[in-house]
Amino acid sequence: MPLNDNHKHCLIATFTHLDRLLADAAAKLGPVEADALFPNCQPDASDTQRQVIEGHLAELRQIMRRFLEDNGVSAERPTVSGVRAVQVAIDFARIDLWELAPQRLAGFGPIDEETADKVERGLADLHVILDRLSNSLSRCATP
Numbered sequence: 528m529p530l531n532d533n534h535k536h537c538l539i540a541t542f543t544h545l546d547r548l549l550a551d552a553a554a555k556l557g558p559v560e561a562d563a564l565f566p567n568c569q570p571d572a573s574d575t576q577r578q579v580i581e582g583h584l585a586e587l588r589q590i591m592r593r594f595l596e597d598n599g600v601s602a603e604r605p606t607v608s609g610v611r612a613v614q615v616a617i618d619f620a621r622i623d624l625w626e627l628a629p630q631r632l633a634g635f636g637p638i639d640e641e642t643a644d645k646v647e648r649g650l651a652d653l654h655v656i657l658d659r660l661s662n663s664l665s666r667c668a669t670p
Contacts, residue, residue, distance in 0.1 A: 535600045542591045553580050590647050610664055624650050
């Protein structure tokens, strides 16, 4: 008896989770993690270790893909644009920065005017970079 839709959804959900879990773990070994201001891990893998990990992940993905195909389960491709996901992340970053405004930080204790000005200037600098990134993505958009 073939897998029903519930079985297929379960397989897709589990394999999606595995793929993302392992991809996120592997990403912690590379230059993006090393450049992070607050890295989750020390990216201490050697080039050989990274190659071994990438090779095993590729093999794991190939086996999962074949498993799904053999069981009549199609691995749907995402419909969300990666660029759009970055735009949304920028929007969330703006909200996070908005939460750091001196009048909101004052809820944690008084802030003098000089410190408030310094915080405002720092936040403005961060907003400028986010705006430039957002504008750059918009200008480079494909029709």
